Amino acid sequence: MDQHFSRSEMLPPLAPPITERGAVKWMRENLFSSPLNAILTLLGLAAIYALVAASLPWWLNSVWNAESLGQCRAIVAETAGEGATGACWAMIRERWHQFLFGFYPPDQWWRPILALGLLFVALAPVLFAGQKRNMAFLLGGIAVYLVVTLTLAETPAAAFALAVALVLGLTALSQVQPGRLLWFTAIYPALCFWLLWGGTVWAPIVAMAGFVLLYLVFRFAAPVIGLTPAAGAGIVAAVLWWLYLQGPVSGLLQGALPFGLRAINSDLFGGFLLAIVIGVTGIAFSLPIGILLALGRQSDMLIVKTLSVGFIEFVRGVPLITLLFTASLLLQYFLPPGTNFDIILRVIILVTFFAAAYLAEVIRGGLAALPRGQYEAADALGLDYWRAQRLIILPQALKVSIPAIVSTFIGLFKDTTLVAFVGLMDPLKGVTQIVRADIDWKGIYWEPYIFVGAIFFIICFGMSRYSMYLEKKLKTDHR
Amino acid sequence: MAEAAKMQVSDEVAIQITGMNKWYGQFHVLRDINMTVMRGERIVICGPSGSGKSTLIRCINRLEEHQQGQIIVDGTELTNDLKNIDKVRSEVGMVFQHFNLFPHLTILENLTLAPIWVRKVPKKEAEETAMYFLSKVKIPEQAHKYPGQLSGGQQQRVAIARSLCMKPRIMLFDEPTSALDPEMIKEVLDTMIQLAQEGMTMLCVTHEMGFAQAVANRVIFMDQGQIVEQNAPKEFFSNPQSERTKLFLSQILGH
Numbered sequence: 136m137d138q139h140f141s142r143s144e145m146l147p148p149l150a151p152p153i154t155e156r157g158a159v160k161w162m163r164e165n166l167f168s169s170p171l172n173a174i175l176t177l178l179g180l181a182a183i184y185a186l187v188a189a190s191l192p193w194w195l196n197s198v199w200n201a202e203s204l205g206q207c208r209a210i211v212a213e214t215a216g217e218g219a220t221g222a223c224w225a226m227i228r229e230r231w232h233q234f235l236f237g238f239y240p241p242d243q244w245w246r247p248i249l250a251l252g253l254l255f256v257a258l259a260p261v262l263f264a265g266q267k268r269n270m271a272f273l274l275g276g277i278a279v280y281l282v283v284t285l286t287l288a289e290t291p292a293a294a295f296a297l298a299v300a301l302v303l304g305l306t307a308l309s310q311v312q313p314g315r316l317l318w319f320t321a322i323y324p325a326l327c328f329w330l331l332w333g334g335t336v337w338a339p340i341v342a343m344a345g346f347v348l349l350y351l352v353f354r355f356a357a358p359v360i361g362l363t364p365a366a367g368a369g370i371v372a373a374v375l376w377w378l379y380l381q382g383p384v385s386g387l388l389q390g391a392l393p394f395g396l397r398a399i400n401s402d403l404f405g406g407f408l409l410a411i412v413i414g415v416t417g418i419a420f421s422l423p424i425g426i427l428l429a430l431g432r433q434s435d436m437l438i439v440k441t442l443s444v445g446f447i448e449f450v451r452g453v454p455l456i457t458l459l460f461t462a463s464l465l466l467q468y469f470l471p472p473g474t475n476f477d478i479i480l481r482v483i484i485l486v487t488f489f490a491a492a493y494l495a496e497v498i499r500g501g502l503a504a505l506p507r508g509q510y511e512a513a514d515a516l517g518l519d520y521w522r523a524q525r526l527i528i529l530p531q532a533l534k535v536s537i538p539a540i541v542s543t544f545i546g547l548f549k550d551t552t553l554v555a556f557v558g559l560m561d562p563l564k565g566v567t568q569i570v571r572a573d574i575d576w577k578g579i580y581w582e583p584y585i586f587v588g589a590i591f592f593i594i595c596f597g598m599s600r601y602s603m604y605l606e607k608k609l610k611t612d613h614r
Numbered sequence: 615m616a617e618a619a620k621m622q623v624s625d626e627v628a629i630q631i632t633g634m635n636k637w638y639g640q641f642h643v644l645r646d647i648n649m650t651v652m653r654g655e656r657i658v659i660c661g662p663s664g665s666g667k668s669t670l671i672r673c674i675n676r677l678e679e680h681q682q683g684q685i686i687v688d689g690t691e692l693t694n695d696l697k698n699i700d701k702v703r704s705e706v707g708m709v710f711q712h713f714n715l716f717p718h719l720t721i722l723e724n725l726t727l728a729p730i731w732v733r734k735v736p737k738k739e740a741e742e743t744a745m746y747f748l749s750k751v752k753i754p755e756q757a758h759k760y761p762g763q764l765s766g767g768q769q770q771r772v773a774i775a776r777s778l779c780m781k782p783r784i785m786l787f788d789e790p791t792s793a794l795d796p797e798m799i800k801e802v803l804d805t806m807i808q809l810a811q812e813g814m815t816m817l818c819v820t821h822e823m824g825f826a827q828a829v830a831n832r833v834i835f836m837d838q839g840q841i842v843e844q845n846a847p848k849e850f851f852s853n854p855q856s857e858r859t860k861l862f863l864s865q866i867l868g869h
């Protein structure tokens with residue numbers, strides 16, 4: 136046989152055969168790759184069809200304009216015939232504000248609306264560290280949101296002007312010195328507290344001064360007595376400030392320079408306002424506490440370690456509901472008589488602890504996943520414990536834990552509905568019950584749940600997408 | 615070998631270890647270690663696996679704690695005092711077998727991190743120093759990549775540069791080439807040889823006997839946690855005294 140071969144003419148590229156192209160190829164590979172897969176595909180399609188066929192009329196016959204459930208049903212019967220089903224969204228149209236604000240007075244709605252807008256301003260430097268373009272988009276979006284919603288909520292002119300000026304100023308700042316925006320993030324909690332609960336402006340300012348005091352004590356004591364004792368001294372000083380000086384000092388200042396918003400009692404809070412207040416505060420505080428607990432659990436110091444382990448295991452071992460009941464009953468016994476601890480604050484503290492215990496374990500997993508060499512290299516370069524943790528260990532450990540951390544956050548946010556059990560008006564059970572107690576809407580079942588569920592889904596899905604974006608952004612290992 | 619002789623060794627003591635013992639639980643891993651390292655000395659430590667070489671050099675920057683005896687580095691004794699430990703660690707650079715670069719930071723950030731946070735050098739100056747040492751290890755163009763994008767040999771050179779950015783007076787190497795493919799070993803050894811020629815005090819655990827002959831002025835042989843033999847490289851290789859050394863040399867040079 137002749138083994139010689141040489142090509143005289145090069146082959147032109149051809150399109151792949153039809154079975155290897157586009158939709159046909161995709162279906163063959165994904166839906167009908169084997170007899171079993173084909174059967175499953177058909178069964179799946181049948182199930183989807185059955186679901187849609189059963190619920191579609193209900194969606195299509197939706198009623199948006201009605202005064203009561205009875206009227207809704209009459210309209211459905213009239214347009215779609217006797218026996219037809221139809222959703223009654225008219226209820227949402229009439230009661231949406233309770234789902235969002237609970238019993239927060241309507242003429243003050245601009246306060247939670249503004250607080251929500253500013254929340255995202257405060258988050259901007261955290262979510263998009265140093266990315267001016269993303270921050271500009273976010274802040275621009277917030278400005279538009281505020282202008283529209285604040286107008287709709289009939290905000291007092293002075294507050295409106297101040298709010299818009301603040302957001303525009305911060306937008307400008309984010310483009311010039313994005314890092315400085317973190318200062319706004321730092322004061323946001325006090326600002327938000329004041330906006331939502333009202334009262335004298337001096338209370339949050341004096342409370343913030345407690346943190347300044349903590350920092351100053353730490354700063355000046357650290358070189359003399361060392362980092363840990365100095366931190367302890369700072370905390371003691373701040374706590375003393377809050378316990379004994381907070382009231383008198385803010386009273387004094389209010390006397391001299393009275394300025395404040397109408398005080399709103401906690402029992403008027405409800406719906407998503409309540410869920411978001413508890414959820415966001417819980418998320419913001421549970422992460423640092425969780426990190427400290429995870430580090431404490433790995434500590435060489437026996438007491439720190441035992442306390443961390445004990446706390447984590449106890450809090451994780453008890454249902455959240457139990458902790459919430461504790462919040463509403465037991466704390467009252469333990470705290471010195473006369474301290475009237477706000478119920479929302481108590482719930483926030485326990486929800487935070489609950490999430491922190493879970494986060495501590497999640498982060499411990501991330502810490503364990505780091506090779507020993509990272510600790511050794513940090514040590515060998517002369518980084519002290521806290522610097523090594525902050526610059527080397529935690530960035531990596533937190534990065535690998537992002538999916539689990541965000542899961543915990545999502546869980547925490549959804550668990551805020553459990554506050555219904557201690558008599559707070561969560562959007563799912565609390566508000567829905569109130570709506571159903573109205574004779575007009577008695578018997579309405581699916582609509583409030585679907586509405587509340589949809590809002591929860593949007594928020595949680597947003598968190599999940601953000602975590603995926605973050606993971607991708609932080610991916611540097613190039614494996 | 616002729617070069618080794620040219621290099622200066624001063625009469626100033628860099629590291630002084632006397633009567634040092636260390637245990638892991640019940641296991642007596644380092645036994646009565648005595649050694650003195652002069653400034654500018656280049657010492658190669660070799661010995662069979664598990665003989666305590668890594669443990670010994672890790673005691674010098676207190677990655678491991680010793681239980682008995684004295685270790686004095688640059689005039690500072692290693693005790694439980696954290697201040698002393700930090701001081702020694704900032705004077706002593708260490709290069710690991712598995713590089714241990716920080717994967718979440720760029721090469722440049724890896725190099726500037728410790729100078730900025732430990733030495734409090736301004737960022738700009740730290741970056742200039744970092745670029746200088748990156749050029750020195752011949753990879754300035756990789757400054758903005760992440761460690762995962764570099765070859766093993768490049769990563770190890772970055773690790774050496776990272777230590778050098780702290781301007782250490784002593785460098786420790788723990789088998790810096792044994793995780794590398796043969797073609798990359800040379801680039802790392804060249805960097806180390808250059809460093810030796812500049813007079814750096816070096817303690818190097820390695821089985822690269824060519825390197826030992828080229829730059830070391832002393833070879834230390836360890837077995838079972840003890841220093842069994844030490845000598846100038848020429849004599850060490852040509853005329854080993856102890857039976858264990860002879861056996862070890864025949865094993866690693868035999869084939």
Ligand SMILES: Nc1ncnc2c1ncn2[C@@H]1O[C@H](COP(=O)(O)OP(=O)(O)OP(=O)(O)O)[C@@H](O)[C@H]1O
Nearest residue numbers: 638639641643661662663664665666667668669670
């Ligand atoms: N953390 C530890 N706990 C208990 N034993 C240890 C520990 N680290 C090392 N050892 C033991 O101490 C002995 C010396 O270990 P070392 O790592 O110093 O050896 P080496 O000479 O560097 O060996 P190699 O050439 O394999 O790196 C070994 O027997 C090892 O099993």
Ligand SMILES: [Mg+2]
Nearest residue numbers: 667668669789
């Ligand atoms: Mg070793």
